[in-house]
Amino acid sequence: MARFLLGAIAFCLLAISANARVQGQGQDFEIHGHVYCDPCRLQFKTNLSYPLDAMQLKIECKNRDNKTTTFTSETKSRPDGYFVVKVPGDHEEDICEAILTPNKHPQCNEIMATRDRDQVSLADNAGVVGNVRYTNDLFYMTKDADNRCEAIYESLWDDVSEQDY
Numbered sequence: 001m002a003r004f005l006l007g008a009i010a011f012c013l014l015a016i017s018a019n020a021r022v023q024g025q026g027q028d029f030e031i032h033g034h035v036y037c038d039p040c041r042l043q044f045k046t047n048l049s050y051p052l053d054a055m056q057l058k059i060e061c062k063n064r065d066n067k068t069t070t071f072t073s074e075t076k077s078r079p080d081g082y083f084v085v086k087v088p089g090d091h092e093e094d095i096c097e098a099i100l101t102p103n104k105h106p107q108c109n110e111i112m113a114t115r116d117r118d119q120v121s122l123a124d125n126a127g128v129v130g131n132v133r134y135t136n137d138l139f140y141m142t143k144d145a146d147n148r149c150e151a152i153y154e155s156l157w158d159d160v161s162e163q164d165y
């Protein structure tokens with residue numbers, strides 16, 4: 001019985017490591033992320049941020065050294081702001097980015113210089129298990145801040161004051 005159990009455990013371990021290897025070959029990476037509107041022009045998520053549907057994103061991989069584009073793709077965010085893009089192959093030599101493109105949203109269409117893109121590493125040796133990579137949240141801003149942002153600015157100011165004094 002003990003021998004059988006050991007055999008079964010060894011078999012499982014083999015199966016797991018084989019599976020890890022297959023995953024590790026990175027035939028298909030997936031980039032996941034969220035697109036939000038920031039109506040307070042703070043460049044981070046607040047309780048007034050809301051997800052943006054049908055926002056067009058560009059995925060771009062470029063060679064680190066000579067900046068040659070090795071992969072491009074486009075996708076749209078879902079109603080909950082979520083997006084998923086499949087990127088075939090290992091991109092160890094590349095820098096891959098998810099980038100927001102100009103949109104026609106009636107309120108929320110200003111691109112934020114710093115929060116319109118994020119880099120991910122699509123390499124097996126990135127020290128991340130599995131083939132899913134998450135970007136930071138990406139934001140568009142409204143031209144004018146929402147009136148309700150006042151309360152948020154105040155609470156931020158309170159936090160800062162408490163820390164500094």
Ligand SMILES: *[C@@H]1O[C@H](CO)[C@@H](O)[C@H](O)[C@H]1NC(C)=O
Nearest residue numbers: 063064065066067068069093
């Ligand atoms: C850029 O570098 C990659 C990797 O070294 C190489 O395969 C590719 O041919 C290079 N492209 C150009 C245009 O030099």
Ligand SMILES: *[C@@H]1O[C@H](CO)[C@@H](O)[C@H](O)[C@H]1NC(C)=O
Nearest residue numbers: 046047048151152153155156
């Ligand atoms: C959002 O956060 C602010 C500041 O923390 C708070 O005053 C406000 O009541 C919150 N609004 C909602 C809708 O939760």
